[in-house]
Amino acid sequence: MRGGELSWWTQPTAPFQTTAQIVVVGSGAAGAFVALTLAEAGLDVVVIEEGFSPTRRPASLHEAMRRVYAEGGFRTSIGSAPPMPVAGGRGLGGSTLINSALCFRTPRDTLDEWNDLSGGAFRDVDAYYRVQDDVETIMRVAPTPDHLLSGNDRVQQIAARRLGWSEHNGRRNTPYCTGCGRCHLVCPHAGKNSVDRELLPRAAAAGARIFAGCRVQAVDTGRVSGTLVDELDQEVGSFTVHADHIVLCAGAISTPRILHDAGVVDADGPVGRGLCLQPVHSILAYLPDTVVFSPGATQGHVVDEFVDDKIIFETNPTIAAMIANLPLRGLDLTRVLAQGGQIANTGGLIRDESRGRVFGSINGVARIAYDLCPADMHRICRTLQRGARLWFEGAGAQWVGTVIHGGRLANNQAEFDAMTPQDLSPQRLISYASHPQATCSVGRVTDHQGQLLELPGVSCIDASSLPNNVGRNPQISVMTVARILSSRLAFDLGGRVAPLIPV
Ligand SMILES: Cc1cc2nc3c(=O)[nH]c(=O)nc-3n(C[C@H](O)[C@H](O)[C@H](O)COP(=O)(O)OP(=O)(O)OC[C@H]3O[C@@H](n4cnc5c(N)ncnc54)[C@H](O)[C@@H]3O)c2cc1C
Ligand code: SF4
Known part of the structure; x- marks a missing residue:
């Protein structure tokens, strides 16, 4: 066995078996809160995490994709649109290692909707928001200060203000951020308070035993088992954990995938259905007189003018690969790549009404089906056109381009609108998602404690637990729901829940 710098985790190098009262599968946003809550309630907890240990940070995007992204960054959905990346994190800290750290509270109308859909799982609304207050405190959430806005953030801010659109600096859980803009590669400066920084070590201090490099492949009442993997993802052995209770916190894709792969739930049943993805589409613009590229927060600015239409805009970090998604070839693409320093980029995120489904996996690849419904297609077209307005009217862009097959760079709003008609086929979109939820x-x-109705002794508590999507970046909602459900479970298992904020 190898241990971490501070010895709060272990990476087994030889086959092992162990027992625990509760085994938690996954150590991301939800897994960390579940492990902490259960361990501090005095219960005997083992955490099993497939991914890497946090001692060595990836040096490049390529290395990050291979080591810290689910399925090496190639996890995709298939359906009416071309294959859509469904990014997810893999490691002690899960997706919080690689997320942009944007933080949003659960909107009140969303919570009301969740109560309708779930039969009142969060009916004590004041208690829900008190837990969320504590979650935000412990995650050290604060607005991005002006001095950390990137050039891209600043041009979006100016453009939105010129148009009179509602906007704000994004709130983030980055207390020591230096503004290097590399959140998606694992923060190299310990600036982001991902859950491996404080929460998992605190869970370990309360007695949780945390194992990295352990991929769960089989689950049944009382037992999880799987293979040990090394940093190169080579299988080096096997493990089994016997436990009275199992809590799956492997994320909205892997949690249903594990259950289907294990054959312990009805293949045609509800597990894995209801998938929301909150797809994002980039709108890029050339601002010849403005230096857009300058360091800052990875995504520091938000436009929420169209939130009632289920659309928000967040500045997007522009990387060459994104420019290469523009409908350009050869010398045209080379010319635009050379303008990279003056290219602004916003991402339009929608609160989707489409619902997909997660099945099991084939050769380690999750089978994810997702069709964009007509209402979402219309919303995406409105998103693209409003994004173009932001840049043309708000920032005087010379051209605006977006991520559709067969499109071109538009020189004015009319050209852009003609390129994105309401009957645009989903097959022309180049979409991206990193917020799977609600499976x-x-x-x-599950019941109101997260326990599977189909399988006694097994709970699902993570982004899959949400009754539908948040319509915002979801990590704070996922953490809040995880804290609430795991507190109920702890109580049920005879534990005494300790306060999240130590008194
Ligand atoms: C690139 C990116 C950017 C994002 N940006 C933001 C943002 O700015 N703000 C925001 O609010 N949200 C953001 N999100 C989303 C947010 O991070 C997630 O919604 C949240 O982390 C989900 O929590 P979770 O616990 O359900 O899953 P995760 O945090 O993904 O954790 C799941 C864990 O389970 C582990 N696991 C999976 N399968 C197995 C297995 N078989 N055996 C053992 N372990 C397993 C995984 O390795 C992973 O560590 C982003 C996500 C990504 C990927
Ligand atoms: S912008 Fe850089 S320093 Fe700030 S949290 Fe992200 S990776 Fe860390």
């Missing part, structure tokens, strides 16, 4: 929803697939 094992509370009140539909």
Whole structure:
């Protein structure tokens, strides 16, 4: 066995078996809160995490994709649109290692909707928001200060203000951020308070035993088992954990995938259905007189003018690969790549009404189906056109381009609108998603403690638990729901829940 710098985790190098009262599978946003809550309630907890240990940070995007992204960064959905990346994290800290750290509270209308859908899982609304206050405190959430806005953030801010659109600096959980803009590669400066910084070590201090490099492949009442993997993802042995209770916190894709792969739930049943993805589409613009590229927060600015239409805009970090998604070839592409320093980029995120489904996996590749419904297609077209307005009217862009097959760079709003008609085919979109949610929803697939209705002794508590999507970046909602459901579970298992904020 190898241990971490501070010895709060272990990476087994030889086959092992162990027992625990509760085994938690996954150590991301939800897993960390579940492990902490259960361990501090005095219960005997083992955490099993497939991914890497946090001692060595990836040096490049390529290395990060291979080591810290689910399925090496190639996890995709298939359906009416071309294959859509569904990014997810893999490691002690899960997706919080690689997320942009944007933080949003659960909107009140969303919470009301969740109560309708779940039969009142969060009916004590004041208690829900008190937990969320504590989650935000412990995650050290604060607005991005002006001095950390990147050039891209600043041009979006100016453009939105010129148009009179509602906007704000994004709130983030980055207390020591230096503004290097590399959040998606694992923060190299310990600036982001991902859950491996404080929460997992605190869970370990309360007695949780945390194992990295352990991929769960089989689950049944009382037992999880799987293979040990090394940093190169080579299988080096096997493990089994016997436990009275299992909590799956492997994320909205892997949690249903594990259950289907294990054959312990009805293949045609509710587990894995209801998938929301909150797809994002980039709108890029050339601002010849403005230096857009300058360091700062990875995504520091938000436009929420169209939130009632289920659309928000967040500045997007522009990387060469994104420019290469523009409908350009050969010398045209080379010319635009050379303008990279003056290219602004916003990402339009929608609160989707489409619902997909997660099945099991084939050769380690999750099978994810997702079709964009007509209402979402219309919303995406409105998103693209409003994004173009932001840049043309708000920032005087020379051209605006977006991520559709067969498109071109538009020189004015009319050209852009003509390129993005309401009957645009989903097959022309180049979409991206990193917010899968709602595949094992509370009140539909589980009871109000997160326990599976189909399989006694097994709970699902993570982004899969949400009754539907948040319509914002979801990590704070996922953490809040994880804290609430795991507190109920701890109580049920005879534990005494300790306060999240030590008194
Ligand atoms: C690139 C990116 C950017 C994002 N940006 C933001 C943002 O700015 N703000 C925001 O609010 N949200 C953001 N999100 C989303 C947010 O991080 C997630 O919604 C949240 O982390 C989900 O929490 P979770 O616990 O359900 O899953 P995760 O945090 O993904 O954790 C799941 C864990 O389970 C482990 N696991 C999976 N399968 C197995 C297995 N078989 N055996 C053992 N372990 C397993 C995984 O390795 C992973 O560590 C982003 C996500 C990504 C990928
Ligand atoms: S912008 Fe850089 S320093 Fe700030 S949290 Fe992200 S990776 Fe860390």
